[in-house]
Each structure stands twice: as C-alpha cells, then as structure tokens.
Amino acid sequence: MKIAVVGAGLGGLSFGACAARDGHEVILIDKNDEPGGVMALAREGGFSFEQGPLILTDLREDEAVGGFLASLGIHLETVRDDRGLSTPDFDLIPPEEYEGPDWRKRRLEELFPAEKKGIREYYRFYDALMEIRFLSGEKKGLLNQLRLLRAFLTVKPYENMTCRRFTEKLFSDEKLRLVFNGILADFCADADEVQCFTLPFVNTETAFDKRIPTEKKGKLYYPSYRYIVGGCQKLPEALCAYILEHNGRFLSRTVAEKVLVEAGRAVGVRLEDGREIRADMVVGCGSARDFFTELVGEEYLDGNYRRILRDFRPMEAVFMLHLGVDFDPSAFQKQSLCYYYGSYDLHGAVEKLRSGVYHRGSDGYLIYFPDRHAPAFAPPGCHCVTIYTVCPDRLREGDWESRKELFADELIRLAEEHLPGLSEHIVAKKIVTAEDYRRLTHMKKSSFGGAVPIWKQRNPPYLTPVKDLIFVGAQSESGGGVPIVLLGAVEAYEKAIRANRAEGKGPAAGPV
Ligand SMILES: Cc1cc2nc3c(=O)[nH]c(=O)nc-3n(C[C@H](O)[C@H](O)[C@H](O)COP(=O)(O)OP(=O)(O)OC[C@H]3O[C@@H](n4cnc5c(N)ncnc54)[C@H](O)[C@@H]3O)c2cc1C
CATH class of the missing domain: 3.30.70 (Alpha-Beta Plaits)
Known part of the structure; x- marks a missing residue:
C-alpha cells in the first residue's frame, strides 16, 4: 500500500515506521525542515535546546517504547534521571546521600506530622496501583490473580473519586495536596476532572530519585525516567531515517491542504502547491479540529465523531x-x-x-x-x-x-x-x-501535550468515519506524552491494517 502521512511528528513517524517495516510505501509530509514536530530542536547563537519533551518513560529495551524501537533496530542511548520539587514552604529534593526508596514519605511525615495517617494511606494506595500495573503485564496464574485481587481491594474504595476528592479525604493541608496534585497543572487539568488512580502514575516515586531501584525480585517493576543522550530529537530522527531506508520519502517544507475523499474513502492528499499525492491510506495528526474541519471536511464525519471533536479539550x-x-x-x-x-x-x-x-x-x-x-x-x-x-x-x-x-x-x-x-x-x-x-x-490553537486527561472524556479515535483515514498523535490520546503517542500510533497502525484486511483488500505485507 501507499500511505500518505500528514505530519512527521512522533505520531506520524511511529505509524510510518510500522508501515515501512511491513513493506508499505510511506510518504511523510511536513511543513517543517526537520522531522519531529515539537521534538525537533530549537537553536540560537551556537546553542541547541529541546522545545518538547524533557524526561521520558518506557525507553529501556525491556519496556514498551524501547522494545518497539529495538524491534526496528533502533537503539538509543539513554540515561536515568530524576526531578526536584520545590514549593514556597518546603523542598522535596533528593538527599545528597541516598536514604532509600521511602525518603519522600518520611520527609512528608516530618513536614506534616498531623497528616501521618493520610500519608500512609496514600502510599498504601500507591503501592497497590504499582502492583496492579506490574501484574497486568505478567502471566495470569492463580497466585498473580490473588495478588491482583488484593491490590484491587486496596484501591477499590477510591475508584469513583477524582484527585480532588481523594486528596481532600486523605489530607487536610492544601500544601500536602499540592505535592500530589500539582503536576496536573502540567496537563492543564483541574484536580476535579481527573480520576484519582492517575496520581501514582504522574507522581511515580522513581521519578524523584534516580537511585530508587526500578526492579523487584529481578524484574522491572516501576517505570524509570530517562533522557535520550544527545537530545530527544534523536528519536524522531531515527524513526525518519528508518522510514527513508525502507523505501519511504520525506517531503519537508510541504503543507498538506486537503485530504482527498472519494466515495467515503481517503484516496490521497492535495498539497498547498496544488500537487496531488494519491494514496491507499491517509494518516493525519496535529490538531484534531483543524485536521477534520479544514483538511477533511466535517461533512464526511458522523454525528458521534463530530461530537467528540466538539467536546474534547486539548491542553493549552x-x-x-x-x-x-x-x-x-x-x-x-x-x-x-x-x-x-x-x-x-x-x-x-x-x-x-x-x-x-x-x-x-x-x-x-x-x-x-x-x-x-x-x-x-x-x-x-x-x-x-x-x-x-x-x-x-x-x-x-x-x-x-x-x-x-x-x-x-x-x-x-x-x-x-x-x-x-x-x-x-x-x-x-x-x-x-x-x-x-x-x-x-501547524495548529490554530497551540496545545502542548494533547488532550487534557479528563475522566471519561473521549478523544478522537484512530479509525475515523472516512475509510482509510487514520488519526494519530497527541490529540488522539489522553494526557499525551512520548510513550503514549508512540504506542498509540503503533496500535492505530495495527487497527488500520486489520480494518483494511477485514474489507478484503488483500493481505497487507508484514506480521500484523
Ligand atoms: C514543551 C513540551 C514539553 C513536553 N514534555 C514532555 C515530557 O517531558 N515527556 C513526554 O513524554 N512528553 C512530553 N511532551 C509531549 C510530546 O512531546 C508530544 O506529545 C509529542 O511529541 C507530540 O507528537 P505529535 O506527533 O502528536 O505532534 P507534533 O509534534 O505537533 O507533530 C505534528 C507535526 O505535523 C505537522 N503538520 C500538521 N499539520 C500539517 C499539515 N497540514 N501539513 C504539513 N505538516 C503538518 C506539524 O508541522 C508537526 O511537525 C512535551 C511536549 C511539549 C510541547
């Protein structure tokens, strides 16, 4: 198949890499000089800067993103790191000498002695959700099922709570609540909009001290936060190089103006300069609203997709x-x-x-x-x-x-x-x-990380009402972020190929 990908950001590149791997012809179209979208570098006076992602998860080769990249033969050198947190009244900066995985808990108990009970309950909840995360990726088996059940029973009383209700139930001091809820501001989300099960994953303890082990009994248990040595742009550059090595093309400084739709099916893209690229599948990304209202045309969408586009809230x-x-x-x-x-x-x-x-x-x-x-x-x-x-x-x-x-x-x-x-x-x-x-x-409204992770909000699905038209990237994901965008695009590719096969359009090349 020939696949036209509008946008060589992480979403488009990840989809394109899967397609190139499976022998499809990929044409990347991007208005910028370089691939990567927000992952491309900013430069000034002999300096370079990352203007997108800073610290990333899942990059180890025994984790999902690193594993996917390794399967393509892409090996990026990474280094583990952590982050500090400072408030007007106290700091949570890793101690010079390592004090064990629980140092933040102890420090919080010292700072807020009246809140000990709530702090302990938070860490019980945290441990249970980390256990659920780990066990969900393990083999089923009776013992694991029992462990899962025990962990689930620990968090069940909170399953219908937002972050606000949960932290208000546990802590009476707003300063303590901020320690856990503060990161939501990064997602432009109010604590009242997000389910409390999110909190441990946006406040993973391993993110706050790189010396905390990520393994338990020899198995990777907690996520680790890493930087790509040499800069985050190395990831999109590697994906783009992979596509080019596999018969793909990158049309830089090229704006896609219209998705060509015939008989309810995407059949190509018209560029700003008037050229048309015919394709068997078209992939879009970036701003969902811009893409569907301007490039595709809302008349091709059904009521459900239109409603999702109208209601979902992108970040600021x-x-x-x-x-x-x-x-x-x-x-x-x-x-x-x-x-x-x-x-x-x-x-x-x-x-x-x-x-x-x-x-x-x-x-x-x-x-x-x-x-x-x-x-x-x-x-x-x-x-x-x-x-x-x-x-x-x-x-x-x-x-x-x-x-x-x-x-x-x-x-x-x-x-x-x-x-x-x-x-x-x-x-x-x-x-x-x-x-x-x-x-x-190339967005009318800048939105740095995708959709605000509002509980039960539906984001634009990968498969659209137009056949062979796929939407990927941050605005198809809740909360965004590199692993979510990359793995989402991989999933979108698998769904697209499956839908294509189900239509009897012949076996697509490759293992999917
Ligand atoms: C400041 C910042 C900090 C971040 N921090 C982190 C972090 O610490 N950890 C983490 O995991 N993630 C982080 N992220 C999120 C992550 O970087 C993004 O979610 C991800 O890179 C988005 O990829 P994308 O493909 O969806 O979009 P984009 O990067 O926006 O790429 C879309 C591309 O499509 C092109 N395009 C769109 N429409 C057209 C058209 N019609 N014609 C031609 N080209 C078009 C655009 O030019 C652009 O190059 C951060 C992002 C930002 C901005």
Whole structure:
C-alpha cells in the first residue's frame, strides 16, 4: 500500500515506521525542515535546546517504547534521571546521600506530622496501583490473580473519586495536596476532572530519585525516567531515517491542504502547491479540529465523531525561555529538572489558563538543563538553561509577540532566586511563545501535550468515519506524552491494517 502521512511528528513517524517495516510505501509530509514536530530542536547563537519533551518513560529495551524501537533496530542511548520539587514552604529534593526508596514519605511525615495517617494511606494506595500495573503485564496464574485481587481491594474504595476528592479525604493541608496534585497543572487539568488512580502514575516515586531501584525480585517493576543522550530529537530522527531506508520519502517544507475523499474513502492528499499525492491510506495528526474541519471536511464525519471533536479539550500552550549561559548553573540546582511551584491553588491556576490570563511564573515554572545529557548543545565552557511555564494559547490582554520580552525578563528574575547571577551570564536567548508553537505544529490553537486527561472524556479515535483515514498523535490520546503517542500510533497502525484486511483488500505485507 501507499500511505500518505500528514505530519512527521512522533505520531506520524511511529505509524510510518510500522508501515515501512511491513513493506508499505510511506510518504511523510511536513511543513517543517526537520522531522519531529515539537521534538525537533530549537537553536540560537551556537546553542541547541529541546522545545518538547524533557524526561521520558518506557525507553529501556525491556519496556514498551524501547522494545518497539529495538524491534526496528533502533537503539538509543539513554540515561536515568530524576526531578526536584520545590514549593514556597518546603523542598522535596533528593538527599545528597541516598536514604532509600521511602525518603519522600518520611520527609512528608516530618513536614506534616498531623497528616501521618493520610500519608500512609496514600502510599498504601500507591503501592497497590504499582502492583496492579506490574501484574497486568505478567502471566495470569492463580497466585498473580490473588495478588491482583488484593491490590484491587486496596484501591477499590477510591475508584469513583477524582484527585480532588481523594486528596481532600486523605489530607487536610492544601500544601500536602499540592505535592500530589500539582503536576496536573502540567496537563492543564483541574484536580476535579481527573480520576484519582492517575496520581501514582504522574507522581511515580522513581521519578524523584534516580537511585530508587526500578526492579523487584529481578524484574522491572516501576517505570524509570530517562533522557535520550544527545537530545530527544534523536528519536524522531531515527524513526525518519528508518522510514527513508525502507523505501519511504520525506517531503519537508510541504503543507498538506486537503485530504482527498472519494466515495467515503481517503484516496490521497492535495498539497498547498496544488500537487496531488494519491494514496491507499491517509494518516493525519496535529490538531484534531483543524485536521477534520479544514483538511477533511466535517461533512464526511458522523454525528458521534463530530461530537467528540466538539467536546474534547486539548491542553493549552507553553511559554519557553531558552538561555545560553557562560556559567555552570548546576552548582545551584543539582538536578537537570526542577519544578518550582508558586501557588497552592491548582484550581485557580487552571481557571486562569483557560481564561487567557498568564500567571507570569507566579503559579510555578520549571528550570531545566538540557546539555546535562546532551553536552554538544552548548559551546565549550557554556551551558543551556530552559525556563518554562504552561500558559494560555491566547492572551486575554495583548499578544505574545509584543509582551514576550517582558515575560521573559520576569521569568529570569524569578529563576535568579535559585540560580543567583543568572542575568549576568546570558550569552544567548531564545523565547518560544504559543504563537511560535502554533507555527511549529501547524495548529490554530497551540496545545502542548494533547488532550487534557479528563475522566471519561473521549478523544478522537484512530479509525475515523472516512475509510482509510487514520488519526494519530497527541490529540488522539489522553494526557499525551512520548510513550503514549508512540504506542498509540503503533496500535492505530495495527487497527488500520486489520480494518483494511477485514474489507478484503488483500493481505497487507508484514506480521500484523
Ligand atoms: C514543551 C513540551 C514539553 C513536553 N514534555 C514532555 C515530557 O517531558 N515527556 C513526554 O513524554 N512528553 C512530553 N511532551 C509531549 C510530546 O512531546 C508530544 O506529545 C509529542 O511529541 C507530540 O507528537 P505529535 O506527533 O502528536 O505532534 P507534533 O509534534 O505537533 O507533530 C505534528 C507535526 O505535523 C505537522 N503538520 C500538521 N499539520 C500539517 C499539515 N497540514 N501539513 C504539513 N505538516 C503538518 C506539524 O508541522 C508537526 O511537525 C512535551 C511536549 C511539549 C510541547
């Protein structure tokens, strides 16, 4: 089959790699020079920066993403790392000397002695969900079934609770609630919208100290957080190279303007320059609303798909400030990545995001050192610092372009509390606003990570009402993220090939 893939971001590339592996002819179409979408690098004054994912899970070759890549012969060097968490009143930064896997629990008990009972219950709940995660990937068997049942009974009383209800039930102090709910702001989600079973997985203890073992009894048990050595762009570059080595093509600087539909079936793509590419299957990604309203045409959708498109909520944008500096900032922040929360009011922060009010760093920001795992990103003697916040796609007052310098200066001032003297060491500066992200991703509304993980929300399904038209990428996934987008696209490919076969269009090549 000939498969036209609109968008060479992670979703399109992962789908394309599966298709290329199975002998299909893949044509990647992307408006950018390089593959990767938000995983491509930003560059300024001799420095490089990651403008998308920072720290990733599932990259080991005995985990799902690493295993998939290895099956294609792609082996990326990765390094395990962790992140710190800082609030206006206390820090949860890994101790210099390793204090065991429970150090955060003990530290929280010291900080909040009146909340000991709730803290212990949280970690019982955490352990049970980690056990369920592990056992779900194991062989069935009676013993495992019993272990699963025991773990399930531990979490069952909470299964109908949102993160807000759950943390309010366990903890009376809002500062403690923020330790677990704060990360939801990254997903632009209110604690009232997300099921509480999500909490352990977005707050995995192994993410907060790289010395915590990920194995139990010789088996991989907990997820581990890793960086790709040399930068995250190595992943899309490797997938793109794989496709090109397998008879594929990459049309860079090329905009797809229309999906060609004939008799309810996708038959190709019309490019902005008027050329038409005929194909047996078309894959789209990026903004679901833009793709279906503008490239496909809503008239081809059924009521159900239209409703999903109308109702699902994509995340908002990010404001990123990339700095090249001539000092070593890791003397002040030990970890490559630290979250600095500025407010305990998650609900208020999310309201602001959704109503176009930018908090200008006051609700929180991240400081990240990308060259720690990609030394070539900075010239000798220099380093990279990325400071970023979530933000509304459009500002209620003013626009990003005219206010970005002011916002960047404000973030530098805030960051100087942790990296003293920062402003005197800046030798390169690149500001990336929601407007830049819109251009980079070809979206009308920048949405940095896919669909907000709202409980029971349905996101646009991979198989669409138009035959041979598939939708992949962050906006077909809840919560987004590299492993979810990549594995989602692999699943989409398998479903698409199965649907194609079921129609009796002949055996597709390959093992699916
Ligand atoms: C700031 C930031 C931080 C992140 N942090 C993490 C993290 O720490 N961990 C993690 O796991 N994930 C993280 N993510 C999420 C992850 O990077 C993304 O979910 C994933 O890379 C999205 O891939 P995609 O293919 O859906 O979309 P994109 O990367 O947006 O790619 C879509 C591509 O399609 C192209 N395109 C769209 N329409 C057209 C058209 N009509 N014609 C031509 N080209 C078109 C666009 O130009 C773009 O190149 C982060 C993302 C961002 C932005």
